[in-house]
Amino acid sequence: MRVAIFTDTFIPQVNGVARTVGRLAEALACRDIPCLVLSPDTGLQGKYPFEFNFSPGFDLPVYHECKLALPSYPGICKLMEQFRPDVVHLVTEFSMGLCGLKYSSSYRIPTVASYHTNFPEYLSYYRLAFLTNWVWKYMRWFHNQCLINYCPSEATLKQLEKKGIRSLDIWGRGIDTALFNPGKRDFLFGDRVGAAGKTLLLYVGRVAPEKDLDILMESLRILNAANRDVHLVITGDGPQADVLRREAPPNVTFTGYLHGEELAAVYASCDIFVFPSTTETYGNVVLEAMASGLPVVGAYSGGVKENLVNRFNGLTCRPRNPGDMAAAVLELIENKGLRSLLASQARSYTLTKSWESVFNKLIEGYCRAIAGGNKLISA
Template structure:
């Protein structure tokens, strides 16, 4: 079996889609399943055993991590014909996804898709919610062109089903429990912010759809009672400059962190805070849990896949400042509860094996290819 993956975002871009597709490509080749990734231009220079086909790309104004590309169809198709894929996987719905649809239609190959990002929900944050219906109409057409559409969580599957998208299957997410590990604790990281401070950590894009305004309002209220806390914000995005200008002194913006540097930030903090209500899964929530952090998060969307209230974190009502303040305050003041949730967060993450997640996907691939081959024989 040979797999061709079309995606508008890829490593080293910092987002869940790029990281998941990169891990998928690594896993396929490690299982002796040749694959090729077709993507806009990338600066990825890491080790890989799979082929990359790249085209020039332009950043989307509201989502710069995702590039729009105008692929050279003739050149791309010639290279793919030489590769001889058995299955096409379109991971995004923009230009590279359209290219994948076109190639599958031209060759008669089976095609599957995956849904990673709730773009229609993002539209209201950018004051263009009027086109949400058109966005869903497009996504419905795109995904229903495929034999299977994979989504990361039960809540996302329910949403897509309500929007008329068919042939849905859950392709969950795992976590690297060796990389994201409480053992990565680094005293020097904590020392930067004050030895006796309670460190609250946020990891993610600094963009309107992440509800970062709720986090900042909540922390400012928390500051009125608990000046011994410090908020560390890991990430970047269009709101960073504005946030830095208005943030109190006990907020630090680090920009994006990678690899061991990121895992040390997780393991050296006390509480993970995450206000986003638009997640299809929420990979960072699972990374935080794997690092032994109790989570304070909006109980919405894909976050519900992992957050169990009072078991591995505290759930808040979506976009509710007082709920988030109360939850943060409780974990700051109740050390026994914080330690209990920390241990149980790590235990939960240990059940989320990437091998299990990908083995299920590969089995689904094989079933689709076998069925296609029987039908076309």
């Protein structure tokens, strides 16, 4: 089996899609499955066990962490002729994904796609809601040409089903419980952010309107008005970061993007993970927080519902309800026994989330697509 992956985001870019695709490429290589990743130029350097090919590209105007590629279709065809893929995996629906779809359709290569980002839902956050129906029409056209369409969560699958997208299946996510581990706690972290003795709340993710951070900041104001000793750590960056830095109260620390051991240490050094986003297709950071031994207080919406179980590994809130979020945080501050129980159960829950089984299922799907695609081609 030979796999070509078309994506508009790839490592070392900092987002859940890029990191998942990077893990996938490594997992295929570990199984001696030749893999070629085609993406915009992300600046990746060094030796890797998989092949990659970059196209020129430019930053998206409102999403600078991702690029829009300008691939040369004749060049891609020549590259594919040399690589000779058995299956094409389309990770994103724009530029590179569209190029991959044109190639696989033209040369009748079995094709699967995965849905990672709720772009249609993002539009309202950028005053572009009038485009929503058109974007869903495009998504239907794109995905319904693929043999399998993978979703990261049951909630996302149901959403796509309602929108008329067919051949849906679940491709979940795993977690590296060795990296994200309560043992990475830095007991001096609170001192360094000026929050010694305070309850440390943590948000990790893109700092952007679609993450509903206005709800998180309003929740913090409610907690501050109640004279609670809390301190919020925001780890990430994005278009809303400058505004939040200017407007945030003194008990907020912005770390910017962190990676690897630094990121793991921040997770393990905080007390409660707060996640207001209602637009997630999965929410990788929720699993990272749980693996680090943090109870999660999150909006019960979208892909977050895949892992957040109320009063088992965290507390759920009504979507976009700052009062609910503040009340849940307050309960965990006042009830340390509950907080400890939820933290322990959150960690135990993630120990069942193996990347190995996640990738094995996807590779089985590739085999089904190849078998099904070959039958269609021979017919």
